[in-house]
Amino acid sequence: MVDLSRGRRAAMRVTQRSAALYAALRAHPRRVAASVGSALLLSSAGAYALVEAQPQLPPRVTVATTFDANAQAQTAAIASADLHYAQSTLVRRQDTVQQLLRRLGVTDPAAVKQLGADARIRALVSAGATPEPVRALVNAQGELLQLSATLPLPADADTAPVWRELQVRAAADGGLDVSTTERQMATRTRLASVSVRGALSTALSQSGVPAPVGTQLIKVFAPQMDLRRTLRKGDQVALVYEMQTLDGREVRPGRLLAAEIRTRGTTRQAVWFASSGNAKGAYYTPAGQGMEKTWASSPLPGAKITSPFGMRLHPVKGRREMHEGVDYAAHIGTPVPSVAEGRVKFAGMQSGYGNVVKIGHPGGFETVYAHLSSIAVKPGQTVSEGELIGKTGNSGTSTGPHLHFEFHSAGRLADPQRMASLVPQGKPLPPGEKAAFFAATAVMRTQLAQAAGGDDAIRLARAD
Numbered sequence: 001m002v003d004l005s006r007g008r009r010a011a012m013r014v015t016q017r018s019a020a021l022y023a024a025l026r027a028h029p030r031r032v033a034a035s036v037g038s039a040l041l042l043s044s045a046g047a048y049a050l051v052e053a054q055p056q057l058p059p060r061v062t063v064a065t066t067f068d069a070n071a072q073a074q075t076a077a078i079a080s081a082d083l084h085y086a087q088s089t090l091v092r093r094q095d096t097v098q099q100l101l102r103r104l105g106v107t108d109p110a111a112v113k114q115l116g117a118d119a120r121i122r123a124l125v126s127a128g129a130t131p132e133p134v135r136a137l138v139n140a141q142g143e144l145l146q147l148s149a150t151l152p153l154p155a156d157a158d159t160a161p162v163w164r165e166l167q168v169r170a171a172a173d174g175g176l177d178v179s180t181t182e183r184q185m186a187t188r189t190r191l192a193s194v195s196v197r198g199a200l201s202t203a204l205s206q207s208g209v210p211a212p213v214g215t216q217l218i219k220v221f222a223p224q225m226d227l228r229r230t231l232r233k234g235d236q237v238a239l240v241y242e243m244q245t246l247d248g249r250e251v252r253p254g255r256l257l258a259a260e261i262r263t264r265g266t267t268r269q270a271v272w273f274a275s276s277g278n279a280k281g282a283y284y285t286p287a288g289q290g291m292e293k294t295w296a297s298s299p300l301p302g303a304k305i306t307s308p309f310g311m312r313l314h315p316v317k318g319r320r321e322m323h324e325g326v327d328y329a330a331h332i333g334t335p336v337p338s339v340a341e342g343r344v345k346f347a348g349m350q351s352g353y354g355n356v357v358k359i360g361h362p363g364g365f366e367t368v369y370a371h372l373s374s375i376a377v378k379p380g381q382t383v384s385e386g387e388l389i390g391k392t393g394n395s396g397t398s399t400g401p402h403l404h405f406e407f408h409s410a411g412r413l414a415d416p417q418r419m420a421s422l423v424p425q426g427k428p429l430p431p432g433e434k435a436a437f438f439a440a441t442a443v444m445r446t447q448l449a450q451a452a453g454g455d456d457a458i459r460l461a462r463a464d
């Protein structure tokens with residue numbers, strides 16, 4: 001909750017004092033300007049402290065210094081208004097510029113109109129909820145005197161961490177000046193060793209690991225295990241991750257670089273590596289095997305199998321013969337994704353199959369999706385894992401809506417229910433990248449060993 005009344009009383013005191021200063025300023029404008037600036041600086045900082053009751057916000061000195069630097073504008077502002085309110089709010093999901101300004105107490109239609117049309121303010125709001133507050137200084141008439149906010153990270157922030165700040169100031173002509181400043185952030189590496197006692201998120205936060213790093217950790221191991229469910233009391237997690245800093249102050253969590261999970265006697269490790277031509281990078285086992293699963297376990301996970309692979313009495317022909325795939329129950333029109341990356345070998349009508357798509361996958365595998373109601377791909381087209389190739393139907397020789405799915409390995413039919421054990425688990429490093437991988441990840445692996453080497457106690461070390 002925001003204690004506005006206390007903030008307003010503080011602002012009132014500032015104003016009463018300012019009135020006296022303003023009278024003095026008329027007589028000796030230059031000499032008094034600096035002291036008004038510093039009086040305002042102190043009072044504004046105080047008002048911020050009162051207004052901001054949200055405990056998660058770090059104290060910020062930078063805002064106060066901008067007031068000092070702009071003492072002239074401040075003295076002018078005092079002259080034209082009776083009261084000043086220091087306000088702060090967070091950008092909310094689906095906010096509009098107008099809603100944000102209203103929460104900050106800005107009602108001046110000219111300001112609302114100008115800022116509502118400003119691309120930078122719009123970008124701030126359309127980025128959705130941000131952890132950094134938007135701060136404003138507003139007078140009793142609802143006119144905006146000053147506003148500052150941290151702009152969301154640009155898309156390439158991984159490679160070049162930048163801190164972007166937006167400043168709005170009342171200009172001499174009565175309008176508003178909008179400007180942005182950009183500063184390069186530095187990166188610091190941190191190590192953490194976490195003993196799981198209860199929930200993983202609790203254990204991570206107790207050892208100072210930022211929540212976004214925990215989210216990355218869960219995502220990296222997700223293809224192998226759900227850490228939130230599988231970790232038990234006594235399990236160990238070691239982490240190497242980046243923190244982005246500004247003037248030596250840690251302002252934002254960065255990338256998870258390496259992680260180790262020790263659970264009930266087994267150890268799993270993941271190391272981040274950017275191969276040439278892939279700056280975004282990916283996570284690998286220390287041996288260079290990709291962590292990300294490249295094959296889905298089924299085209300329709302969770303769908304009921306109405307007929308398994310193998311010999312059966314054919315439902316239409318009435319004689320015993322080989323069922324060359326697996327049938328999944330599915331309503332007509334259920335989206336069918338490719339189980340893995342590949343190239344479409346056939347897409348069209350084919351006798352008993354009806355509408356059918358056949359996809360060739362690297363490693364000598366082929367998958368077949370039959371009885372479709374519609375086809376979304378063309379022969380020769382490449383598809384990625386999870387990409388829509390068509391929709392289920394009842395075309396061809398079929399007794400009802402379902403998906404007939406076949407899996408071929410090295411030109412032979414195989415049981416689709418055994419597919420997961422036959423296909424590669426992750427994308428391996430390109431052969432030419434092995435040396436670079438081991439060189440680049442050697443430091444991370446040492447740090448991981450360092451972090452994991454601790455005893456049961458939670459340790460937190462820093463390696464700049």
Ligand SMILES: [Zn+2]
Nearest residue numbers: 325326327404
């Ligand atoms: Zn079938």
